[in-house]
Amino acid sequence: MKIIKTANYEEMGLEAAKIIIEKVRSNPGTVLGLATGSTPRGVYKYMVDDHQQKATNYEEVRTVNLDEYVGLPETDENSYHFFMKQHLFNHLNIPKNQTFLPSGVAENLDVECKRYEKLIKNLGGVDLQILGIGRNGHIGFNEPGTSFKSRTQIVDLAESTRMANARFFTSYEDVPTKAITVGISTILDSKEILLLASGSSKAEAIKKLLEDEANEQFPASALKHHDQVTIIADEEALQLVEKERLSYDR
Numbered sequence: 001m002k003i004i005k006t007a008n009y010e011e012m013g014l015e016a017a018k019i020i021i022e023k024v025r026s027n028p029g030t031v032l033g034l035a036t037g038s039t040p041r042g043v044y045k046y047m048v049d050d051h052q053q054k055a056t057n058y059e060e061v062r063t064v065n066l067d068e069y070v071g072l073p074e075t076d077e078n079s080y081h082f083f084m085k086q087h088l089f090n091h092l093n094i095p096k097n098q099t100f101l102p103s104g105v106a107e108n109l110d111v112e113c114k115r116y117e118k119l120i121k122n123l124g125g126v127d128l129q130i131l132g133i134g135r136n137g138h139i140g141f142n143e144p145g146t147s148f149k150s151r152t153q154i155v156d157l158a159e160s161t162r163m164a165n166a167r168f169f170t171s172y173e174d175v176p177t178k179a180i181t182v183g184i185s186t187i188l189d190s191k192e193i194l195l196l197a198s199g200s201s202k203a204e205a206i207k208k209l210l211e212d213e214a215n216e217q218f219p220a221s222a223l224k225h226h227d228q229v230t231i232i233a234d235e236e237a238l239q240l241v242e243k244e245r246l247s248y249d250r
Ligand SMILES: N[C@@H]1[C@@H](O)[C@H](O)[C@@H](COP(=O)(O)O)O[C@@H]1O
Pocket: 035, 036, 037, 038, 039, 040, 066, 067, 131, 132, 133, 134, 135, 139, 140, 141, 161, 165
């Protein structure tokens, strides 16, 4: 794993955005795997700024998101569909029918999981996957204990995840208890992966990711089975990691 250390959240976003933009410029039909949460918001802001200033073209780009809450329609402000439109899709020239997220309100969720898995395959797989990390090591919504062989599935959210995400909702009770998420195996199929982390609340998780053996109790450790992973993290998130491990210290 390559590790890029940045001074802060803003620089983390900028570094990640540069890599994504370069990818889109060199391969206009890139399939981007996208994530939600506070972590990638800065990345999307830089992508939007760049699009407006330098006209990076997204006409042929396809995007697939990692996950969605079960029960929230696209119009719900807390849905990941809404988040993606608000922070990215509405500001790029990407055709609407080239942006994909799993549906949390499909009539038959099992069928939806299979449909989504097939959709990713039919796109030719993800070229560059952006990931955040949960404090408990979750990636997408794959909580501790998830099989590394998992494909897109319906999952129960850990209490700690619901609590961490309650800040976006009116109350903890409003946070959905289930989600639809691509599986760990689906994530590992991506050709290249960028994992982002910012702030001291992620420091333990990043230390574990770098120091522990791959194990299903810590989902992000599955990334040790992938040879094209770059971690871009800020000083606070890397505060428990020895300097010698860093590939770049910006
Ligand atoms: N499903 C998302 C993840 O994809 C995200 O990476 C993680 C961290 O979120 P944040 O970036 O807000 O810390 O938790 C959420 O629950």
